[in-house]
Amino acid sequence: MPILTNKFDAFGLDIGDRSIKAAHITKNSANFCLKSFGATIVPADVLNKGVISNTKELSNIINNLLKSCLPKPIQTKYVHACLPETHTFIKMLTIKKIDEKEIAAHIRDILPNHIPLATDESYIDWQIIESGTPPQSPPYQGGEAEGVLNVLVGAVPKAIADGYTEMLLNANLIPVSLQIEAEAILRALKPENNGKTDTECFAIVDIGATRSSFILVDKGTIQFAVSLPTAGAEITQIIAQKLNISIQEAEKAKKMFGLDKKKCDGSVASILDQEISELAQNIQKNSNFYIEHFKDAKPISYIILCGGGANLINLKESLKQKLPNLTIQFGYPIINFEKTTEEMQDYSLSFTTAIGLGLTNV
16 A cells, blocks of 8 residues: 555656566546656566565666666656565455544554554555445454444555665655555556456456466455465476476477467476466465455456466466356556557556556556
């Protein structure tokens, strides 16, 4: 959730373990304009599982990225950046209806029951989504009351957030907001952009290089988000091991052949199919978790795929076979953009988070 917000000419910065992506967006009438974008590789010894190992080097990498963005460098100092998904938590909580001044303290009291973070060592943000009548079973947090509040809560360890703030300041940037990745992704892939309504229940599956995530959205807002074990880099390693080839050759084979059984004698497709089966099982497991543990929950009706890993050949078709009751579709984060380059059209799924961050105050 945004820790700081305001209206500035700010760009979005998606900071990942293996790559960093930037997107500077403005609005022209009813459409958005992508002024500049770019991506760069991050060495393994600079950022590991969301923890910054070398602040100075990461700041230098970001500065060099901004200078190399196309069609022109990004010059604004204001930035909306995302916090590492593996260290953040976002969840809908149903609490008793109380005075708004008491909500913050109440959330801090009950939050340890929902997330593995110490509240006194975390930054916590929340917003009321809606109020309603109390559920019959299971009981909501707080006992009997005439009504309830649905509150979307986000949390991040102070050490992580402070580390990212220090790094951005070291890069001579001004962080306007630090956001939980799931919020930025949903902003880029909001239902109306995909021909849907915000009353439908759906899930976003973001497949990245070192981590993937499952974001369940219902009633127009995020209900919860969790990490998934499937990730692009791990799949590449599995291909390399099973085919006894180098990591570079395995990455090339993954991109060229994907889940196409007619290519490479189906050897790569066979390996990938096992990983996609696990992905499908986790999607189903998390969907079931929502039905079983959330008030007024309903089954998800469709899945939106995004992230660089979503470009895997035949991924959508393979998931459809394994999840026949669900509609599988690709996200389209640039659907309302004008004058996007052919390169961005090809790689827009990889820029979903950066675009969502860039859209924060546009």
